[in-house]
Amino acid sequence: MKNRYLKFSTLIMLVCFGLTTILPAAALAGPKHGPIFKHVPPGGQKVRHRGDDYFFHRGLFYRHGPKGYFWVRPPLGIIAYSLPVAAVTVLIGGLTYYVYDNVYYRRVPAGYQVVQVPTQTTTIVHTPPAVPMNPADSGTQVVVMSKILNVRSGPGINHAVLTQTYMGNVLIIQGSASDWYYVRLPDNTYGWVMKAFVTMPHNGAQG
Structure with missing residues (x-):
């Protein structure tokens, strides 16, 4: 009986010790999404x-x-x-x-x-917005020459990168502006690429 009482007392002490060590750590952990600031962060x-x-x-x-x-x-x-x-x-x-x-x-x-979170979860075909058109270029195919080519939201490197396309991919010109083509990609999305990194495909004709 005495040994059973000692074991029970030891168990109670261990539980109490565990609570005193775990609870303070949980209390100091702070909110799930980050720390709490006493004041508004500087510049807020x-x-x-x-x-x-x-x-x-x-x-x-x-x-x-x-x-x-x-x-x-x-x-x-x-x-x-x-x-x-x-x-x-x-x-x-x-x-x-x-x-x-x-x-x-x-x-x-x-x-x-x-x-709201868009109901569509994948990029889909859409009507390209109005862009400067050159009838001589529209509908022309060009091939990507660089290993990886950025596709941007506008005709300039200051515009956001929407996606990337790769060497050998065939793009369809929709319009142009200065050193940029507005193109349709193989997955039917659209964006701007630099003219310097694409070329007209060779048709293999000779003689």
Whole structure:
């Protein structure tokens, strides 16, 4: 009986010790999505959205709680002044989106607006937007000469990269502007490529 009592007492002590070591660690772990700040991060801007106050800093939104300022997922319709650093550009249904942590943004005059997740999950055929047309070029095939060629959202290296195409791929010219072609890719998506990295295919005719 005495040994059984000692074993039970030892078990209780071990459980109590475990709780005293685990609970403080859990309490200090903070919220799932990041730390809590005592003050708004330096450079943060206040954003009013549908009656609620948010604070925007480097592409992320914060709310104020009892313990300080904590990160939140941005609500639909709110406008960010800039995108999160790790945001990626995707083309879905002919529209350009910017995505970070499964939050979708569209470019608007004031910045980047949070929008509904598109119902289409893959890039599809779409009608190309109006671009400068050269009747002599439209419909012409060109072949990619570089190993990897960036396909951009506009005619310039300052425009976002939508996707990439590869050596030997055949592209169909839709329009042109200066040193750029607006082309249709093999998967029926569209974008701008530099003329310097494509060439007209050889038809093999001789004599």
